[in-house]
Each structure stands twice: as C-alpha cells, then as structure tokens.
Amino acid sequence: MIEAIVFDFGGVFTRNERSQARLREFDALLGWPPGTMQQRLFAGEAWELASIGAISPEEHWARVGRELESRLPPDFRHFRGNPFHLEEINDQVVALAQRLRRRYRLALCSNALASLADLLEAMPQIKALFEVIVISALVGLRKPDPRILELTAELLGLPLGACLLVDDRERNVRAAEAAGMPAVLFQSATQLEAALRIHLQL
Numbered sequence: 688m689i690e691a692i693v694f695d696f697g698g699v700f701t702r703n704e705r706s707q708a709r710l711r712e713f714d715a716l717l718g719w720p721p722g723t724m725q726q727r728l729f730a731g732e733a734w735e736l737a738s739i740g741a742i743s744p745e746e747h748w749a750r751v752g753r754e755l756e757s758r759l760p761p762d763f764r765h766f767r768g769n770p771f772h773l774e775e776i777n778d779q780v781v782a783l784a785q786r787l788r789r790r791y792r793l794a795l796c797s798n799a800l801a802s803l804a805d806l807l808e809a810m811p812q813i814k815a816l817f818e819v820i821v822i823s824a825l826v827g828l829r830k831p832d833p834r835i836l837e838l839t840a841e842l843l844g845l846p847l848g849a850c851l852l853v854d855d856r857e858r859n860v861r862a863a864e865a866a867g868m869p870a871v872l873f874q875s876a877t878q879l880e881a882a883l884r885i886h887l888q889l
Contacts, residue, residue, distance in 0.1 A: 689869065689887055690849045691818075692787055693839055695830075696797035698855035699873045700781065700813065701774035709773055710766075713759055727751050729770055738798050740824040744768035768802055776813070779876030784816050787883070794819040796839045796852070798829045819843050830854070831862030840868070851886060853879060 697703065710724040717724075728734065728751055737747035748767045756764060765772045784793060795817045797803060801824045807814040814820070819842045823829035826838060840847045852863040852870040863870040871882045 688849065689791065689851045690845055691792040691794055691840075691843050691851070692784075692883075693794045693796050693836070693850050693852045694784065694817075695852075695854040695856070695859070695873070696795055696799060696803065697771060697774065699853060700777055700784075701771055702777050703774050705775065706766075706770070706773040709762070713755075713763060716759060717755070728766060735829065737800060738823045739827050739829050740801070741827075744800055744802070768800060770800075771803070771806060776810070777876060780879070781813060781816075783876055783880055788816055791887075792843060792845075793817050794821070794839050794843055794850070796821045796830070796835060798823045800824045830856070830859040833862055833866035833868075836863055836866060836868055851883075 694700065707725065710728070711721045713719075713724045714721050731751065733742065733747050733750040736742045737744055742750075744767070752763070752767060787793065793816050799822050801822065803822050804820075804825070807820065819839060821835060821839045821842065823835060826835065828835035828838065830836070836850075836852065837847060840850050843850065847866055847868040850868055852860065852868055853873050854860050854863070854870065855873040857872055860870040860872045869886060871879060871886060873879050
C-alpha cells in the first residue's frame, strides 16, 4: 500500500519551457545544435559533481559557463548557481499535491544544488507541503542512484515499496522501479493525476 508520494522538483513543480527556450537561443547565438547548452550546463560531468556537492557551484560555472560569458547576453550569468531562475511554479501540480497531502505523506527528492533549499525557504507554501526534503547536493547522492531514494524512504520511516516516485526523467523512474519503488513518469499535471488514480486506486 502506498503511504507516501515522493516528488521531484524541477520539471514537475516547475515549468521549464522558458528556461529551455532561452538555452536554445544561446545555442543559436553560438551556432551550436539545439540542446547543447542544456547538456553542457545541467547534464554533463561537471553538473553531476556539483549536484552531489563534490564541487562548488563556482567551480561548476568555471568549468562550463565562465568562458562563454563574453560571447552571450548578460542574462546568461543568471544560470550560474540557479538553474530555476526562469522557471515558473506549476500551479496545477501544487494544487494536486495539496489534495494528495490530505491522504498521503509527501516528500521532495531533487537532483539540485544547495541553493534549492534557499528557493524553498522563499516559497513557504510549497515547502510546507513536504514532510521530508532531500536535495542531492546536501546528501552527496543523486538519482538514479537508488541510495537517495532509500534515504528519502528512511527519513519517512517507510519501506521503498510504500513510497511512489513522481519524476520527469525516465531513467530515474526506471531506477526506482528496479529498486522496488513504484514510480510515475511526469508529463503534465493532468497526466499525473490520471496515473495516480490508477496507482493509488483513487
């Protein structure tokens, strides 16, 4: 029986269309294929190290962004240490989480820099939804490593099988399922609600 729902943050609680569009605009200015900047900043080795706290956000930027600052508009620097700065909160997901919280315990498990903690402090209505908050840079683990999911379940005092992961990354969903944790691949708030009705038998 599912007792808790573990949410990802970026791309689930936030809408990333604006940030993705701006990164593609940077690609165009540099003559790079679409998606190159996203991969460089937030998917490569430097990002993985930063998101487990193995290198600082400053070192991450030194590796992937600093040399490009003179070639791109000033707002490029806003991505330094803050990948969420253009992302808007997905109000539909917030509303769904508020309804779910009446029956289920909620947790947050995010591959993110420590700055996510500050962002959540500035959004108390969202932070208050979660009984447990696990940020990869603060615990030294990141999805798809199942140990971060095990840690989240442990902090909830529940077995993995009693928790359900909601994540927008297919590899994280597959890793959770392989570890014995039910999971839903997030695509939209409407799709998520329909999927949860099946998983939770609502």
